[in-house]
Amino acid sequence: MKYLIQKFGGTSLGDDEKRRKVASIVIGAKHNGFLPVVVVSAIGRSGDPYATDTLLSYAREHKKEPTPREADLLMSCGEIISGVIMSTTLQKSGCPAVFLTGAQAGIITDGTYNNARILKVDPRHIIRHCREGKVVVVAGFQGVSEAGEITTLGRGGSDTTAAALGVALGAVSVDIYTDVDGIMTADPRIVTDARPLETVTYNEICQLAREGAKVIHPRAVEIAMQKGIPLRIKCTFSEAPGTLVTSQDEINKGAIDITRDRTITGITHIPDITRIKINTGEAANIPAFQGRIFNALALAGISVDFINVHPEVVYFTVKNADAGKAVKILENMEIKPEVLPDCAKVAAVGAGMTGVPGVMARIVDALAEEKVLILQSADSYTTIWVLVKKEDMEKSIRALHRRFDPCR
């Protein structure tokens, strides 16, 4: 039984023409001898694949924030709606199909509302329907706890559903359909000659996704990686081959030692962040003062990033949206932070840079040529990050893409 998981995001399901295109992809896979299991996200507003905000706004209109339990019940409707529409579209196209909620599909999670983890998958119902010749459409992003409560899986939840089903069914592939031609070497809206990557490793894609490449959620990748199920990132609306995500071993068949040909896999960016700088050199007890700063922010649940601690000064970034709250907390501690809003984090990502000398020099140099001022930098074995002003973001991405020419 060659199961094939096909996951479609909200942007692929937005109108009837798009859904007929999706149906033709699914029916094509069936004709090629696969047993397609289709995972759907909620039909989103453009750019928002999980339009859960819309559903939540219904509740908020009544001036009452739903409890986490009720929010999950509400949000789970998004995928039920798109799933029912999709299975109906398949039936109308002459393809027997059945829709299953996450619970009906056997997605068993822990009891953490809004961010549940899949504990196991019981694929009995899916298998039975597939054997009866039906295409099974499964609601992504949702599951059921062992106590019978409906849960949702948090960010990237439909990808996670698809990967978990792929593992449970031993699928030949988990195909993630989206509106781009695969994993790109940089954002094609910024870099005109950005190219889709033909193959990437599970580790590379996790790293790219964490740094802002939006194509797939790292959690889904980790699940697929555990059992070595290949992922393919494909475009619903083009014939492009897409990007194959697999293990280094599969990419590098035959060779014993890993030889990496590309230093950099891609250039990613995260815009809309605020840099906060605090002078700490005058404090009576510098370490204790610094400890209080980070504890206060952690206690308030503010996610801080790009932290550089020095004796005389502490730098970190927060999302633009969190900046006001962070500043207020600091001012309550009688600290006067220097606030630089509208920065962007640009990252050069690639497992191949490990141990390659001079990568940082090439980055500083490429940005200097464009007269870009680096506000902060950091590096690990697989990533070099720079913080730049928002107005420098696009030219920074282009300069790094040009310098490293990431390719397959």
Added chain:
Amino acid sequence: MKYLIQKFGGTSLGDDEKRRKVASIVIGAKHNGFLPVVVVSAIGRSGDPYATDTLLSYAREHKKEPTPREADLLMSCGEIISGVIMSTTLQKSGCPAVFLTGAQAGIITDGTYNNARILKVDPRHIIRHCREGKVVVVAGFQGVSEAGEITTLGRGGSDTTAAALGVALGAVSVDIYTDVDGIMTADPRIVTDARPLETVTYNEICQLAREGAKVIHPRAVEIAMQKGIPLRIKCTFSEAPGTLVTSQDEINKGAIDITRDRTITGITHIPDITRIKINTGEAANIPAFQGRIFNALALAGISVDFINVHPEVVYFTVKNADAGKAVKILENMEIKPEVLPDCAKVAAVGAGMTGVPGVMARIVDALAEEKVLILQSADSYTTIWVLVKKEDMEKSIRALHRRFDPCR
């Protein structure tokens, strides 16, 4: 055929008593139905598993540095000597044994002297000898290019040989024998209650090794990971179970989504580094000036680490041993660096810290309690690094170990 690779470092082979202990381990494995293939490092001075320095010093006594080709020929003798001694010890213990050089064992590398990569393994000779009932002892750290030149594999070379043989023979395990009880949560000479980790993932051990944990080389881990061959880090001289290195999947059998229970896997350290600070705020063209600094250092082959670039100031670290050269290069550019020798990089490593809020706050706080001044910090998804003065290194390690209590 259950092949078992057993790799012994130089500290396990230093005298006849130790070698008899090694022989008893090998013979024990044979009695348990395994086909042991033994990989040996050169017999080292204490603390130096690859005592290649000694061999090179023979050549240097004649005031002549050997060519890279000849240095490899010379260095390859270290493992030939220890391998012949070890196979003789096995024979004296009544166990049929044969010694093979890297070339005889079929370790085919590229032609990069001193740092060759294994391209493939042709295990025919090993298999034939094993079938004849012999224990095969293989010289680690060396191979032969397709042109027939003897090459060595660079740092961690014997681990790499062991892992590559494990893959080529489909071994049940690659056992790395050393003088510690496994992979420790911190250096037991510094943290008295440091514990061996029972299991770690391939990714975790790579990260620990890069941050200074000396037990196994990341390249060997990457090779084993490609084919899912388990590694075991064990002590030659104790009955401790050691550490099993395997995939998250194996550790987490049955669960679909990965649930990580430990935030921090271990605390590592790299001593003897020098921090260099350069004020760049006065330069006419700051980005260009910064570019020149890093290019000059890269050109001189100086490995820089822990780079923090800001508009007004650039920080980075070099090994203490490289500091003089780095300063000279900078002074030739009419730059006056501020030099802080004898620093140490302490890292908290753990895949489980990804997405856990407040980890940095806990680190700053734990160090503040010990009145440790953080000279610099950096963080990635799996590691938080702090730079401290050498005299603060041990109490920093202890404070972080106490705070996070890494466990299995």
